[in-house]
Structure formats: structure tokens, C-alpha cells
Amino acid sequence: MDAVISMLSITLAYIMPVSTITKNTKEERILIQIKFWSFFWSLILFGSLLRGQQKPYVIETYTIASTYQKLKVEYPFVKPIKPLRSTKIRTKKNVVYKRNGTKKLRADMYFPKSGKGKVLPAVLLIHGGGWITGSKENLGVMAEHLVLNGYVAITLSYTLSTEAPYPASVMDLKTAIGWMRANAEKYHLDPNKIAILGTSAGAQLATLVGLTPNSSVYGKNPLFSDRVQAIINIDGIVSFIHPEAYEEGKSAGIWLGGSKTENWKNWQEASPLGYVNEKSPPILFVNSAKPRFHAGRDDMVSIYNEYGIYNEVHTISDSPHSFWLLHPWFGTTLRYTLEFLEKVLDSGN
Numbered sequence: 001m002d003a004v005i006s007m008l009s010i011t012l013a014y015i016m017p018v019s020t021i022t023k024n025t026k027e028e029r030i031l032i033q034i035k036f037w038s039f040f041w042s043l044i045l046f047g048s049l050l051r052g053q054q055k056p057y058v059i060e061t062y063t064i065a066s067t068y069q070k071l072k073v074e075y076p077f078v079k080p081i082k083p084l085r086s087t088k089i090r091t092k093k094n095v096v097y098k099r100n101g102t103k104k105l106r107a108d109m110y111f112p113k114s115g116k117g118k119v120l121p122a123v124l125l126i127h128g129g130g131w132i133t134g135s136k137e138n139l140g141v142m143a144e145h146l147v148l149n150g151y152v153a154i155t156l157s158y159t160l161s162t163e164a165p166y167p168a169s170v171m172d173l174k175t176a177i178g179w180m181r182a183n184a185e186k187y188h189l190d191p192n193k194i195a196i197l198g199t200s201a202g203a204q205l206a207t208l209v210g211l212t213p214n215s216s217v218y219g220k221n222p223l224f225s226d227r228v229q230a231i232i233n234i235d236g237i238v239s240f241i242h243p244e245a246y247e248e249g250k251s252a253g254i255w256l257g258g259s260k261t262e263n264w265k266n267w268q269e270a271s272p273l274g275y276v277n278e279k280s281p282p283i284l285f286v287n288s289a290k291p292r293f294h295a296g297r298d299d300m301v302s303i304y305n306e307y308g309i310y311n312e313v314h315t316i317s318d319s320p321h322s323f324w325l326l327h328p329w330f331g332t333t334l335r336y337t338l339e340f341l342e343k344v345l346d347s348g349n
Contacts, residue, residue: 062129079327107156119194122152128200133253161255178224195230203236211275231283239273239296261262282310
């Protein structure tokens with residue numbers, strides 16, 4: 001870095017005030033032009049060297065515990081959410097919902113113990129983590145609370161960008177919805193009342209999947225539809241190319257196979273905002289006080305309103321991103337979610 005700075009300092013010395021140019025001879029003006037272009041190409045080299053010295057992208061652990069440790073300094077009143085100790089919940093862990101060669105993708109399923117055999121609406125929960133980290137366990141507590149309110153809840157793992165780029169994870173989630181319908185009788189869930197809920201990057205995925213049922217872009221399951229009846233977006237962007245999405249960078253680029261300029265097609269194609277139509281399902285937005293994670297939301301709501309499709313928007317004041325993993329914001333998030341599901345799926349409670 002010192003060598004680069006020295007090079008730039010030497011190059012800067014070539015620059016002469018513009019006001020002196022008119023006083024110089026033809027030969028002096030030519031010399032000034034040569035020095036100018038030397039300076040210009042030195043700047044290009046300087047930028048290239050800086051880029052070469054950038055640190056590699058660091059993948060941070062994303063769990064309830066790590067979120068608490070990260071935020072408790074700025075928000076000393078927060079508490080991490082914890083699993084329930086309830087005798088009213090039955091679980092099936094690590095159920096295989098998709099096979100990719102030797103790889104198996106798994107889901108955790110949560111059911112109410114009472115009313116066994118009763119057909120219930122279902123919620124598929126998609127964890128966040130910048131498309132590159134995170135786990136289904138992050139949404140286990142939310143799943144348990146949904147079960148106590150009359151829903152079958154399913155959290156799942158999907159292909160992260162360290163394993164395969166877009167659209168692998170999108171295809172996983174669409175497969176999961178088809179799998180839910182294929183096994184609806186077995187698991188006593190209503191195939192006509194499926195909601196998809198996502199948080200952060202998982203919210204972007206949930207919204208994209210929810211707005212592209214049986215899509216020509218991602219392919220159609222000839223046996224079981226991947227259509228959902230409701231979308232819950234918890235602090236996830238809905239466009240990578242919207243002016244408000246200017247902060248999306250390295251993590252999105254890893255998932256989308258290049259930066260916005262390198263792979264515009266994927267950045268545009270993976271943006272849910274472009275898929276809203278008159279058949280889109282109702283949507284709930286629960287957002288933090290961080291504008292970055294609202295990118296494209298207001299435009300999507302405007303289109304929803306034009307079509308007369310039910311939608312809700314709630315912004316939790318003074319809240320950080322990942323608020324849903326901590327008290328006191330978890331309870332608010334759960335309440336908004338349950339009230340919305342009651343309206344659009346009618347759980348019958």
C-alpha cells in the first residue's frame with residue numbers, strides 16, 4: 001500500500017494549474033498533455049491495486065446466539081428467544097424433502113399434538129443469512145409458536161451460495177412446496193392453505209417464490225403446484241435493481257453469480273418486484289427501522305393496491321435488522337404474523 005501511495009504522490013506532482021496552460025508554448029502544452037495522461041493511467045492502476053488488496057469476504061456465523069452477542073451492546077435490554085418447553089407440540093426433525101444426487105435437503109416439521117388427524121393450514125419458514133449462511137434452526141421458535149396457534153409449521157435447509165449460486169435455492173423452495181402438497185394427506189395439512197414466511201434473505205426468497213408460481217422462468221411441476229396462498233416478508237428486499245437497493249453488494253453478488261454490472265440478468269430476474277400481477281397472493285411486510293431492508297417495498301405495495309390485493313406493512317420503530325430473533329420484538333412480529341394469517345388463511349381458531 002505504501003508503494004501505491006508513493007506512486008500516486010509522484011504522479012500528482014505532474015499536474016499543473018489549468019490557468020497556466022494558455023501562457024505556455026506549444027511544446028509545453030504537449031508536455032502537459034503527456035503528464036496529464038500519465039496521471040490518468042496512474043489513477044487507473046492505483047484503483048486496480050486497491051481492488052487487488054481488498055480483504056476476502058468473511059462469512060460470519062448467523063444464529064440466535066450470535067445475533068444477541070452482536071446487538072446487545074447497542075440494545076442492552078434485548079434477550080434472545082428460546083425454544084418452548086411445551087407438551088402440546090410434536091416434531092419430526094430432519095425429514096428429507098429433496099435429493100440432489102448424494103446430497104439430501106432436510107426439513108423440521110412441527111405439529112400440534114391435540115386434534116391429531118385434523119387438517120390444518122401450513123406455514124413454510126425460510127431462514128435468512130445473506131444467501132450464504134444461516135440455518136433452519138433459527139426459525140424453530142417461530143415455528144413452535146405458530147403450532148400453538150393452529151398451524152403446521154415447517155422450517156428447512158436450502159442450498160446456500162457457497163454450494164451453488166442462484167437459482168438453486170429458489171428451486172429448492174419450489175420443490176419443498178410441491179413436496180408439502182404431495183404429502184398433505186400424510187401430514188394432515190391443507191394443500192389449499194399454504195403460506196410462505198421468510199426473514200432477511202429468506203424473505204427475499206419467500207417473496208420471489210410466492211410471486212412466481214408455476215413459472216416459465218423456474219419451471220413447472222407437472223404434478224404439484226408451487227403456488228402459495230400468502231407471503232410474509234420479514235425485513236427482506238424485494239428488488240436488487242431498485243434505486244433503494246444500492247447497498248446490496250458482495251453477498252448478493254456471490255449468490256447471483258457476479259456483481260450487478262457483471263450479471264445484470266440474474267440481479268433483475270431474482271427481483272420479486274417484477275413479478276407482481278393480478279393473481280399474486282396477499283402479502284405482509286414486517287420491517288426493521290433500517291431502510292436498506294425495505295428496498296422496493298413501497299413500489300410493490302403500490303402495485304398490490306392497484307390490483308386491489310390485500311397487503312399489510314408494519315415497521316417496528318427503533319429496531320435493528322434480525323429483530324425477530326430477540327425480545328422484545330419477537331412478540332410483535334409474531335402478533336402481526338398471526339393476525340395476518342387469520343385474515344388470509346382462516347385457521348379456524
